[in-house]
Amino acid sequence: MRKLLAILVISCWATLAYAQKPDLQKADLVVTNAKIVTLDSASTTAQAIAVREGRIVAVGGNDAMEGLIGPTTRRVDAGGRTIIPGLIDSHIHAVRAGLTYATEVNWIGAKTIGEAMDRLRQAAKARPSSWIIVAGGWSELQFAEKRRPTLAEVMSAVPDNPAYIQLFYSALLMTPKAQQALEISADQLPAGITAERAASGEATGWFNGTIVSISALFDRLPRPNFEDNVAGTRQFFTELNRLGITGIVDPGGFSIYPGHYAALQKLWRDKSLSVRVAFSLFAQNVGAEFEEYKSLTPFLPMGFGDDMLRFNGIGERITGAMYNNNAPDAAAKAKFLEIVRWAAKQGLTVTIHWQEDKSVHELLDLYEEVNKETPIAPLRWSIAHLDNTTPETLARMKALGIGWTMQDAMYLGGDRIVAQAGEGARTMPPIGTALRMGVHVGAGTDAHRVASYNPFVALQWMLDGKTVGGLSTRGPDETPSREDALRLYTVGSAWFCFDETRRGTLEIGKLADFAILDRDFMSVPVEQIGATASLLTVVGGNVVYAGHVFVNAK
Numbered sequence: 001m002r003k004l005l006a007i008l009v010i011s012c013w014a015t016l017a018y019a020q021k022p023d024l025q026k027a028d029l030v031v032t033n034a035k036i037v038t039l040d041s042a043s044t045t046a047q048a049i050a051v052r053e054g055r056i057v058a059v060g061g062n063d064a065m066e067g068l069i070g071p072t073t074r075r076v077d078a079g080g081r082t083i084i085p086g087l088i089d090s091h092i093h094a095v096r097a098g099l100t101y102a103t104e105v106n107w108i109g110a111k112t113i114g115e116a117m118d119r120l121r122q123a124a125k126a127r128p129s130s131w132i133i134v135a136g137g138w139s140e141l142q143f144a145e146k147r148r149p150t151l152a153e154v155m156s157a158v159p160d161n162p163a164y165i166q167l168f169y170s171a172l173l174m175t176p177k178a179q180q181a182l183e184i185s186a187d188q189l190p191a192g193i194t195a196e197r198a199a200s201g202e203a204t205g206w207f208n209g210t211i212v213s214i215s216a217l218f219d220r221l222p223r224p225n226f227e228d229n230v231a232g233t234r235q236f237f238t239e240l241n242r243l244g245i246t247g248i249v250d251p252g253g254f255s256i257y258p259g260h261y262a263a264l265q266k267l268w269r270d271k272s273l274s275v276r277v278a279f280s281l282f283a284q285n286v287g288a289e290f291e292e293y294k295s296l297t298p299f300l301p302m303g304f305g306d307d308m309l310r311f312n313g314i315g316e317r318i319t320g321a322m323y324n325n326n327a328p329d330a331a332a333k334a335k336f337l338e339i340v341r342w343a344a345k346q347g348l349t350v351t352i353h354w355q356e357d358k359s360v361h362e363l364l365d366l367y368e369e370v371n372k373e374t375p376i377a378p379l380r381w382s383i384a385h386l387d388n389t390t391p392e393t394l395a396r397m398k399a400l401g402i403g404w405t406m407q408d409a410m411y412l413g414g415d416r417i418v419a420q421a422g423e424g425a426r427t428m429p430p431i432g433t434a435l436r437m438g439v440h441v442g443a444g445t446d447a448h449r450v451a452s453y454n455p456f457v458a459l460q461w462m463l464d465g466k467t468v469g470g471l472s473t474r475g476p477d478e479t480p481s482r483e484d485a486l487r488l489y490t491v492g493s494a495w496f497c498f499d500e501t502r503r504g505t506l507e508i509g510k511l512a513d514f515a516i517l518d519r520d521f522m523s524v525p526v527e528q529i530g531a532t533a534s535l536l537t538v539v540g541g542n543v544v545y546a547g548h549v550f551v552n553a554k
Contacts, residue, residue: 026070027052029512029541032062034078037522038506039085039487049083051512054540059506076536076553082520084486085506086246086513086539087455088276090442090493091316091351091384091405093253094240095264095279097448098233100135103127103224107138108452113149117157124158131178131222132163136449139412140167141469151175151205164221168413168450169211171196182220190217211324215254229263237267237275241545243455244515244534247503248275249405249442249496251316251351251384252282258296268309274544276513278312278497280351286320290339302347303498307511307540312497313349316384326359337366344374350381351405351496357389364396377401382496385409385446387429388421394430394439403440403496406431406488408458410474412451414467426475431462433477435484442493443485459485459521460529482522512541516550 027050036046038059050058050068058068069075105123110116116138123132140148148171154163155175162178179185186195186203192213196206209217224232240248267273281296283289293314304311317323318339321332328336343350354360360383370376382403386393387410397404406429410417418425427433434441443462447453461467462485465474480488491504503511515534524532536553537545546554 025052025068027057027065027068027073029074029076029538030065030069031076031078031083031516032065033080034083034516035080035520035522036083036506037085037483037486039483039490040505040507043483046506049506049512049514051538051541054512054542056506056508056510056512059508074553076516076550078516079549081535082517082522083506083514084244084517084521085490085504086515086537087244087489088247088249088442088493088504089240089245089444089447089453089455089489090249090496091251091407091444092248092447092453093250093256093449094236094248094275094447094453095233095250095261095277096253096256097135097453098236099229099256099260099263100133100224100232101236101239102228102232103130103133105132105134106448107134107142108448108454109142110138111142112144113147113153116143116149117153120154120157120163124161127161129160131181132158132161133221134163134165135218136166136168137447137452138167139468141412141415141467146469148206149173154205164218166214166218166449169209169214171206171208172214172217173206175205182217193217211254219255226263229260230266233263233267234272234274237273238545240453241274241537241539242534242547243453244517244532244537245275245455246513246515246537246539246544247494247497247499248277249312249444249493250277250279251353252280253316254282254284256282257284264309271308273308274539276308276310276503276539278310278499280312280315280349282315283317283319289319290335290342293339293343297346297348302349310497313351313379314343315349315351315382316353318350318352322363323353324355326356326362328362333362333366337369340366341370341373344370344376344379347379349379349496352381352383353385354383355385355387357386357393360386360389360393364393364400367400367402368396371400375401380440380496380498382440382442387417388424388427389430389434391430391433391437394434394437398437398439401440403442404434405442405444405493405496406434407444407446408451408461409446410465410467411457411461412468414473415469415471418467418471418473425473427478428474430478431474431480431488435480440492440495441488442496443488444493454530455489456521456532457530459489459532460526462488463529464526486521513539518547 029051032048163175165173193209300311384405494500494504516536535547536550
């Protein structure tokens with residue numbers, strides 16, 4: 001009798017388990033009635049997508065989803081809108097930007113000086129007597145007035161606040177209250193900073209400097225507290241989500257030290273990150289860079305972390321002596337070679353800031369030396385910027401397996417560059433040549449001090465080659481198709497953090513990162529692409545941003 005009872009219990013349990021098994025195969029999220037740009041190898045366009053446990057389990061027509069929908073499945077009707085893979089910026093200083101995002105003023109997208117001044121007034125009203133800081137990301141050519149704001153205009157907007165306004169890494173404006181707080185004047189300036197003067201000899205309030213001197217001055221500004229760092233990082237990442245960004249590759253940068261990663265790490269520990277972050281270590285201590293790397297990396301093996309936060313090697317400044325140095329001497333090259341040789345043996349990815357093709361042979365010669373001992377192609381080293389690179393340089397990069405992270409510097413700075421390069425600007429940057437040669441290319445912005453973080457502004461510029469002032473620069477031979485441009489911003493960028501087989505396209509088995517757009521990227525007039533935004537952004541199957549249309553989906 002007991003044996004019979006046991007058999008009946010086991011039989012009932014097995015029957016129940018079998019009955020429940022189909023439910024375990026249901027999707028967590030299903031989106032239907034969409035135009036899905038999958039970016040798979042066949043350039044497939046699908047209608048619906050299903051997600052389970054953070055990964056894509058089906059892509060196809062609406063009917064194919066019916067068997068995956070259960071009582072707990074969230075259903076989203078895209079209403080015919082376009083879905084793209086989540087965008088990945090391959091070179092953005094997002095961790096640093098997040099630290100101050102809650103306390104800075106942003107002029108990105110401001111069309112007039114009046115609008116920019118209104119943003120200063122709003123910040124002053126919200127934070128009376130506090131510092132007003134614009135850290136960059138703008139150009140005078142974005143304003144209808146085609147000039148920089150004057151000290152008088154800034155003083156009229158924020159008379160009671162110390163104000164610091166930075167233009168790229170070349171110029172800055174400081175009001176008298178800011179100069180007083182920093183204990184500087186037009187006659188007593190930090191090293192590398194010079195005062196601009198009007199024809200009358202009177203100081204204008206604007207100052208000039210280099211990236212090193214301006215960064216050093218920026219370090220003297222008051223820092224937000226930890227709570228502001230956390231709030232700013234959360235807000236900035238949500239802003240990136242609003243623009244369809246689901247991943248970033250962050251190269252560190254000036255003014256960001258190990259302790260400044262605490263806010264990022266808190267959000268990671270709290271499982272509150274809404275953007276996947278792959279980060280590098282940027283050498284801060286000039287002259288002691290090797291010691292810095294050796295002290296920080298023992299507990300950060302290459303790839304340490306998880307799907308949301310991962311260590312991605314060293315860069316973009318490896319040594320101070322080689323940074324922006326077009327004629328490094330033997331000692332500078334020897335020190336650099338020592339570090340990158342060590343990095344290769346440690347299996348570390350290296351990314352490097354390099355501006356000029358005329359001197360990049362200095363860098364590639366050293367990389368070829370390293371490659372003789374340790375193949376670097378598997379390590380996915382990369383060069384950032386290099387807008388004026390040539391087919392010869394790209395060929396050397398391809399032979400070494402070195403990738404190129406390409407940004408839209410020409411969008412804000414193209415007018416100045418055209419004045420210097422003339423017809424040479426027609427091939428800057430040579431996107432088409434790099435694609436034809438098979439070089440690994442990732443798209444990005446280099447935001448937020450020298451560029452807008454908006455990926456759709458960058459994508460529009462990739463397609464029309466026009467600067468913020470409307471000047472057409474790049475020629476048709478170097479202009480990608482819409483699909484190619486999108487690939488560079490998704491699966492192309494994923495390559496730089498070893499993730500191209502896991503994200504960047506919308507295929508079964510890949511991480512469920514995607515965005516529903518407010519317009520069809522593939523068909524709207526090119527001049528409208530820059531105004532694109534996401535209406536629903538999903539990271540790992542979780543809704544991280546929802547516009548008013550899909551507010552109930554979050």
